[in-house]
Amino acid sequence: MSNCPCGSGLAFDACCGPLIAGAPAATAEALMRSRYSAFVQRAYAHLANSLSSGQRKDFSAEDTKRWAENSDWIGLTIHRTEQGGPADTTGVVEFTARFKTEGQEHEHHEVAHFIREDGRWVYAGTADAPGKTVHREAPKIGRNDPCSCGSGKKYKKCCGVAA
Numbered sequence: 001m002s003n004c005p006c007g008s009g010l011a012f013d014a015c016c017g018p019l020i021a022g023a024p025a026a027t028a029e030a031l032m033r034s035r036y037s038a039f040v041q042r043a044y045a046h047l048a049n050s051l052s053s054g055q056r057k058d059f060s061a062e063d064t065k066r067w068a069e070n071s072d073w074i075g076l077t078i079h080r081t082e083q084g085g086p087a088d089t090t091g092v093v094e095f096t097a098r099f100k101t102e103g104q105e106h107e108h109h110e111v112a113h114f115i116r117e118d119g120r121w122v123y124a125g126t127a128d129a130p131g132k133t134v135h136r137e138a139p140k141i142g143r144n145d146p147c148s149c150g151s152g153k154k155y156k157k158c159c160g161v162a163a
Contacts, residue, residue: 027081
């Protein structure tokens with residue numbers, strides 16, 4: 001038996017193997033670990049099946065397969081978890097997945113949000129990291145600046161009018 005790719009120190013058959021085969025995850029962290037292992041093991045069905053219904057709409061099996069097969073998976077680090085236990089309905093897992101593509105090492109850092117659907121943990125997307133600073137990409141439009149819609153009016157007299 002080999003160690004599980006998720007880095008738990010357990011054998012694959014005692015860790016992520018049963019989850020990839022269809023068993024429900026007991027915790028959000030266990031599901032996160034199994035999703036990483038699914039990339040390593042090329043278990044694309046598990047990646048699709050462990051998504052929330054909302055996430056499944058945007059899932060591309062082709063893109064996932066291309067990325068997974070063009071990457072060498074180096075390791076997973078779980079930084080923290082919030083809730084996500086057997087009695088919870090939501091959870092957060094912050095992690096870093098390390099991989100190598102075209103000889104260059106990369107890190108994917110994410111704060112992942114998990115929910116229960118039909119009693120099973122599923123990946124529901126990314127959560128905002130606490131204290132994350134949001135930077136404005138475009139310059140702020142002032143009240144007396146020309147409206148960005150191109151009308152030629154001042155912003156306050158056009159799109160900036162409060163409804």
